Amino acid sequence: MNRGKITNRLPLFVSSFFLSLVLPFTFCLALFMPHGDAYGMEETSHALAADAVASSQEMRQSMPLLISNRKIIVLKGPIVGLSATERVANSTKRIEDVLRATKKVPQIAIEDIEDGRATRITLDGKPAFVVTPIDIDPQAGETTQIVARETAKRLHDAMAEWQEQRTMRYIGMAILRSVAATLIFAAILWLLARANRYGMHKLAMAGQTQLQKTAGGRLDWLDRGFIHVSIMRLLRLLGWMLVVILGIAWLIFVLEQFPYTRPWGEGFEDSLVQLLADSARQGVAAVPGLVLVAIIAVIARMIMRIVSEFFRRVGAGKIEVTWLSTDTVRPTQRIVNFIVVAFALVMAYPYLPGAGTEAFKGLSVLIGLMISLGGASIIGQALSGLILMYIKAFKTGDYVRIGEAEGVITDVGMFTTRMRTGTEQEIILPNKSVMESTTVNYSRPSSGSGCIIDTTVTIGYTTPWRQVEAMLLEAVKRTPYFADQPQPFVRQTALSDFYVEYKLVACLKPHADMTRSGALTALHGHIQDVFNTYGVQIMSPHYESDPPEPQVIKEGDWRPHPAKPSAQDS
Template structure:
């Protein structure tokens, strides 16, 4: 029984709390919150703020402020009524500020709570402000004050006109003086003989800058003039205050914007200089690898430059990702829209470029070929003169430059004549058809003799001969020789064929290639005494043997 009494007491106390709130005890705490959310409007006379008043649904704050202002101006315009004749009168739960029999405004308890003071105190303060406003209203409209304001306005107008004239003359004089001083020092900006920016363009830009400075100075002077002159007269004083508020608001917004951007700009500067530092150190590291001052196993020095370019792209991309949130305006819809548009254009238009780029790196790391190699790509044979990330440049034996996309090279067959020529040697081969009546041992000996006479053919490994076909009319022999320099292929072939003709003619063996229809009475050979029949001369053989097929 003793335990039930405390439990019931706690239960009734919990019920009592909501009942107390419902009974109205919580209203005083909530009232300031509700009142602070009410709309207010300023009451100003000649651009000077007196106080703010609140409104109700049936009488909005703006209409109430306009009515109070009109009544105060009407009383102020009546010079027969003294300003110290204002009084307050309490009627029920409001206080009225009276000007004789005219009610200027009513101060209620709600108005007092809005200002966090008592009703009587607020009424007294408002009365003092109204009295001061009436005195200033009458003072500013006196004849001597108006005359003085007019003189000041005329003086300010004359001063503005004089200042604009002086600014125009000074701007023109300064422009001529600087032009005379800097005329011999400003030249066109260009690269070698190509002018990027002409000197006339630089001068036009300079003159335009001087003009902009002059116009900006005149605009600022006109603004200061309007602000001063409009403040001289009571009817335009509110316009003067409006101009000041506009300018102050613009400066404040600009200051806040710049102040908000300063931390982001500092972070962007740190990211920029840190990325620049990393890029420089990375470039020096890969330059050392290219110069073989730093070596790694299974890493070729030729890979240093393309690897640096790839690492540089990754570093720059990472820096941009980190810096993106700190770029001013990056959160705006316009910035995001432009970014999406640029990304879409790049993704749609760069598929081929990206495939060529990837193919270029794959070719580099797969060691397909290097600059200086003699290669065959498709139907094109030439020397590699440049390997770019997008394309590869070949120079043919006819001194023609052929540009081949890297993706085409990666997807096709590539024959590299230089990769093994320096070590195992490159094999050149040619075929001849000789009749069955000629012993094959003699033919092979003649072919070896022709190979020995040819410059550029290696003695080791020795040339070898294959009998590749027993034809209807002749036996086809294939001569294979080794060379080290693939750039001399055309010359060695030509020289080898000359020596084959000479050797077979020298020993009276007829070459039956490609075929014949009957045996002639005499072998079709050229006697030695006719080898240099005019206009040929013995010197031509020596000249032809030194010919190089390099362009």
């Protein structure tokens, strides 16, 4: 059997389980426990005896008196040498003796004894039990007469059910009604299973078509299969909710057919009704708060739209603000939106349903603790991103070196900075590490608007430094990507033991159609060509001494096979 068949037959399995378990159980209770014996199991009596209540003077024992599984009264002890358990056992025996002696409900009578300080309840003139002052709560306004009258009503109903348990005709009718209800329940489940198998697909297709027709093109980004599966699962969920509701109704009906299980069914029904009533009252009470929350959300949304329009105009240059630049428009807008949302949440929090409950408060504390412990790194990254945006260390399009990484900035985000290197690799740097690293911005020269490029060579002391500087500047002139202004220059950055270190600094043209790495490659090629032309060898960075003959390449040997002339040779 495949998974689909098993899913479709689950309702039938559920009905079979209920039919095979609950009906025999209730039938056995009806036949084998007709006496309404409240103490068929010693564990039950001990569990019920644990519900001790306190009198006005001291803690006393308490024990409920049960007839037909219904609580009649809670008797307390000790009194005149009898514990609460003994009082209940004696009272139960007297009541059952009266019930066994007659086939009708005994006549209940109430009489005051001991000068009105206690009240006795009799059945057909025979004493059943006595309501004493220790069995009542005077602080709640109870008297023995009031408690006795309420007890008599409950005792009458319990004895009527006790008599019903001894009537096979009634038990048979109860079983027939239970079987009929079970068959109806099983038939409904079978119909639901058939509808699930044959009709749900068509219903889902109709719902999908209607949804797409109503939404127009707003759902084009969703896959049709996803919409179909979602509607199918929603219908299946509704089907299972219906099965659960019908199952609860069936179970309550079956339990209420038998006198012994009737209190369970009534208690179950009362609990569900009370739960639904409480939920309805809470829902109605939450409506004003939800309306206020909706108003706060609408106002916050309007403010955010106004703010977004303002910053959009600032970014487009339609509005000039001295304290805002194009680079800081987006982060400033995010900060303002965050403040508006946070303020709206604080204002709406007290009006949310359940905001005053301990569970809601505990959840709020838990979320705050999780954010404070797990979000410290995220908050640090966000703050670092904001600082980078506002100090304007670099912007999108700048060529920078951050630590060991070097390339063009493609995006400055709230948490990370993206960079693309000369080898077309994308590097993602956490903003916190960017703040902790040294940043060199080559796109901000002291004058001009091009990108700064520098390179270093080391030449021996036997080569005149003026010649080296002239050759380096000539290599820059041969490279067409560099600007004349600002003028390139050479600096002697070190006088080492065996060589002099020369640093060449030049500026790319503002709109040069070449990346920094490509321009640097062309410059290095021309430096080698110029030094070879003038017979000066380059042995950096490990120069120690001059060889017998200069290690240079003659111009005729610059392009041996398979090398071909290129644009940088001109």
